[in-house]
Amino acid sequence: MANVQFQKITKSFGALTVLDELNLEIEKGEFIVLLGPSGCGKSTLLNILAGLIEQSSGRITIGDQDVTDLDPADRNLAMVFQSYALYPTKSVRGNLKFGLMSKGLSNDEIDRRISSVANLLQIDKLLDRKPAQLSGGQRQRVAIGRALVKEVDVCLFDEPLSNLDAKLRTEMRMEIKNLHNRLRNTVVYVTHDQVEAMTMATRIAVMNRGVIEQIGTPDEIYGNPQSLFVAEFVGSPSMNFIDVSVAQQGSELVGVGDQLSQAIDLRRAGLEQAPSGLSRLRVGIRPEHVRVGQNEGDRERSIRVDLPIRYHEKIGAEALAFFDFGGKRLSARVPPERVTMLAKEQTVPVDLPLEHMKFFNPETGRRV
Ligand SMILES: Nc1ncnc2c1ncn2[C@@H]1O[C@H](COP(=O)(O)OP(=O)(O)OP(=O)(O)O)[C@@H](O)[C@H]1O
Numbered sequence: 555m556a557n558v559q560f561q562k563i564t565k566s567f568g569a570l571t572v573l574d575e576l577n578l579e580i581e582k583g584e585f586i587v588l589l590g591p592s593g594c595g596k597s598t599l600l601n602i603l604a605g606l607i608e609q610s611s612g613r614i615t616i617g618d619q620d621v622t623d624l625d626p627a628d629r630n631l632a633m634v635f636q637s638y639a640l641y642p643t644k645s646v647r648g649n650l651k652f653g654l655m656s657k658g659l660s661n662d663e664i665d666r667r668i669s670s671v672a673n674l675l676q677i678d679k680l681l682d683r684k685p686a687q688l689s690g691g692q693r694q695r696v697a698i699g700r701a702l703v704k705e706v707d708v709c710l711f712d713e714p715l716s717n718l719d720a721k722l723r724t725e726m727r728m729e730i731k732n733l734h735n736r737l738r739n740t741v742v743y744v745t746h747d748q749v750e751a752m753t754m755a756t757r758i759a760v761m762n763r764g765v766i767e768q769i770g771t772p773d774e775i776y777g778n779p780q781s782l783f784v785a786e787f788v789g790s791p792s793m794n795f796i797d798v799s800v801a802q803q804g805s806e807l808v809g810v811g812d813q814l815s816q817a818i819d820l821r822r823a824g825l826e827q828a829p830s831g832l833s834r835l836r837v838g839i840r841p842e843h844v845r846v847g848q849n850e851g852d853r854e855r856s857i858r859v860d861l862p863i864r865y866h867e868k869i870g871a872e873a874l875a876f877f878d879f880g881g882k883r884l885s886a887r888v889p890p891e892r893v894t895m896l897a898k899e900q901t902v903p904v905d906l907p908l909e910h911m912k913f914f915n916p917e918t919g920r921r922v
């Protein structure tokens with residue numbers, strides 16, 4: 555049975571529907587990331603699970619208990635906020651202790667928990683300091699520690715790393731992941747940072763306008779996006795898109811595009827059956843699958859286009875080339891040692907391999 559279950563959760567603020575009959579099942583021990591753009595309803599959903607916001611309709615169960623009408627304190631979960639929300643006048647020890655006061659634990663048990671969590675998070679030398687005497691990363695660790703001392707089954711995180719600088723964020727990301735590997739508690743983690751989602755999640759739920767567009771492992775979300783929204787939101791730079799019309803060429807169904815010198819053989823591209831009545835398709839291809847500046851394009855397996863290069867970026871070991879594709883931008887990942895040379899050319903042969911093309915219905919936005 556799922557450890558956490560959302561059933562048809564709807565939340566409206568006046569006329570604004572923020573969550574729309576959302577369903578989600580989370581297994582015990584999973585690290586679920588709720589990923590989506592600002593305003594899509596991530597924090598609202600997390601706060602509803604915590605009991606801090608009341609849903610307009612729908613039910614929530616944790617384990618085999620229906621918690622829909624329970625107070626936050628009775629839901630047996632812990633939450634880490636973006637703002638840390640530490641008490642400035644209390645020491646680290648005092649902050650860790652505070653959440654345990656109401657639980658009727660013995661002093662020995664409180665001390666045991668604090669010292670165990672402080673060791674785990676390597677803040678044992680900081681227990682007598684005040685939050686103002688800590689670095690950002692240390693404060694973040696205390697905030698996580700305050701959730702862990704409660705020893706609950708379900709931990710909620712709302713963008714806990716967004717106040718940290720890039721390097722610290724990377725470190726804390728690994729720490730949180732390692733912690734989860736050791737503790738195997740259930741984690742629901744909210745972020746709009748796809749790198750956090752891709753690196754930490756056992757499954758990612760991609761949210762858009764109050765619904766879950768797709769839920770799957772990071773590989774499934776990246777490699778097999780089920781909608782244009784997911785394809786575009788996950789991946790940097792974003793997937794490239796080309797619009798084509800569907801036509802019959804002899805016995806084959808093909809995709810024909812203004813900018814394409816050659817039609818896309820849809821069956822060869824893995825689309826066994828074009829959906830009936832669909833006259834247009836949006837073709838998606840990731841930047842790392844676009845092949846640039848090779849002498850011989852394999853005409854059977856890829857579509858060749860000659861494109862003007864607009865600019866390039868070299869970011870250490872990575873390089874990107876951006877082309878003008880009929881007024882739209884097409885990006886390609888290229889070997890860094892070649893990008894400067896390529897950039898001197900005006901027009902470069904670019905191959906789009908059929909095997910890596912994904913097809914979407916431009917009207918519904920769904921994968922076909
Ligand atoms: N108390 C409220 N009254 C009215 N609208 C609200 C209220 N709280 C949230 N909203 C609206 O609900 C929508 C979802 O908000 P929410 O905080 O869940 O977004 P989010 O996905 O967490 O975004 P972010 O990434 O920016 O934190 C937003 O459009 C927001 O303006």
Ligand SMILES: [Mg+2]
Nearest residue numbers: 596597598712
């Ligand atoms: Mg939020």
